[in-house]
Amino acid sequence: xxxxxxxxxxxxxxxxxxxxxxxxxxxxxxxxxxxxxxxxxxxxxxxxxxxxxxxxxxxxxxxxxxxxxxxxxxxxxxxxxxxxxxxxxxxxxxxxxxxxxxxxxxxxxxxxxxxxxxxxxxxxxxxxxxxxxxxxxxxxxxxxxxxxxxxxxxxxxxxxxxxxxxxxxxxxxxxxxxxxxxxxxxxxxxxxxxxxxxxxxxxxxxxxxxxxxxxxxxxxxxxxxxxxxxxxxxxxxxxxxxxxxxxxxxxxxxxxxxxxxxxxxx
Numbered sequence: 001x002x003x004x005x006x007x008x009x010x011x012x013x014x015x016x017x018x019x020x021x022x023x024x025x026x027x028x029x030x031x032x033x034x035x036x037x038x039x040x041x042x043x044x045x046x047x048x049x050x051x052x053x054x055x056x057x058x059x060x061x062x063x064x065x066x067x068x069x070x071x072x073x074x075x076x077x078x079x080x081x082x083x084x085x086x087x088x089x090x091x092x093x094x095x096x097x098x099x100x101x102x103x104x105x106x107x108x109x110x111x112x113x114x115x116x117x118x119x120x121x122x123x124x125x126x127x128x129x130x131x132x133x134x135x136x137x138x139x140x141x142x143x144x145x146x147x148x149x150x151x152x153x154x155x156x157x158x159x160x161x162x163x164x165x166x167x168x169x170x171x172x173x174x175x176x177x178x179x180x181x182x183x184x185x186x187x188x189x190x191x192x193x194x195x196x197x198x199x200x201x202x203x204x205x206x207x208x209x210x211x212x213x214x215x216x217x218x219x220x221x222x223x224x225x226x227x228x229x230x231x232x233x234x235x236x237x238x239x240x241x242x243x244x245x246x247x248x249x250x251x252x253x254x255x256x257x258x259x260x261x262x263x264x265x266x
Contacts, residue, residue: 017127017154018105019051019060020096022176023113024089025069029206034113035072036211039222043205044073046218047116048082053227054123057109063099065089093173097164100157108160110153110176116214117203119150119230126192130154135188137180141199142191149203150230152192153177159187198234202245213245 023044027033035042044062051060061083064073070086077084085102087095100108109127111118122140130138136159140146155177163172163179172179180187205211220236221228237244 016104016106017056017058017109018100018103018107019054019057019109019111019123020099021048021051021060021062021111021113022092022096023062023064023070023073024067025072026067026089027114027206030208030211033205033211035076036205038116038215039218042076043116043214044076044113045080047111047113047118048080049226050116050118050120051111051123053120054127055120056124056127058105059083059103061085061099061103062113063087063092063095065095090170091173093160093164093168093176096160096176100160106157108155108157110155112151112204114205115149115151115203116205117147117149117217117233118152121229122146122150122194123152126152126154129190129192133190135190137177137187137189138192139177139181139189140192140194142181142189143193144199145194145197147198147201147203149201149205151204155180162186200246201237203233210245213243216243 021044023034025032025034034044034047037043038046048060048062051057062073062077063085064070065088066086067089070089074084074086083103085095085099087098096108096110107130109123111123126138126140136156138154139152141148141151159180160177163183166179168179172182181189202210203214205214217233217236221232225232
């Protein structure tokens with residue numbers, strides 16, 4: 001396998017900004033999905049290739065659990081030359097803080113591993129906007145305009161440490177940033193908006209149907225342009241309207257149902 005971490009050497013410095021890709025094998029709806037094949041490589045590898053193409057990140061790391069089932073993730077990361085931190089399965093906030101202690105960033109970009117259509121250009125736009133807005137937290141789906149599956153959160157490490165000191169509840173420990181957007185009176189929270197509004201599109205891999213859709217996109221685009229981005233996917237869908245997956249097929253943030261999500265529109 002290609003050592004995709006070598007791409008980091010070509011990036012310019014832009015503060016201490018580390019992307020943490022949150023990964024685990026134990027999905028309840030589609031177990032093992034992040035290692036499903038996408039054009040000859042595991043889905044997680046394809047996503048990491050895309051995240052590494054963002055130019056304003058200083059480093060990309062994977063945060064997985066110490067559970068035996070997640071050893072496969074650690075082994076994949078090792079083969080790719082991508083740093084991997086292993087921590088608590090359920091206390092994901094503690095896992096992130098462990099990765100932060102190891103890699104010492106000032107700012108982190110949180111991405112989940114079930115988004116293989118992640119956009120490098122959107123990551124860069126959010127990183128740029130974050131440093132221009134002087135906020136604690138910037139997210140592009142507090143009031144969503146991007147497809148579900150192009151979700152990018154940027155958080156100041158000092159804010160995440162402050163959150164951890166509040167003795168947050170189990171849901172907040174599991175959801176990492178839930179406690180941030182629940183507390184807009186304490187943290188400076190901003191939404192990143194895109195144009196046009198594409199929030200009706202579902203690109204996260206949560207089901208076999210989602211995986212089938214993503215495989216179709218990769219088959220159509222990857223072999224002729226492995227660096228395809230958001231614009232190419234939208235053009236492809238414009239030419240194949242029947243292939244588009246609306247959010248009604250798999251509703252955004254279903255796992256947050258019944259929770260107080262603060263300023264997040266849910």
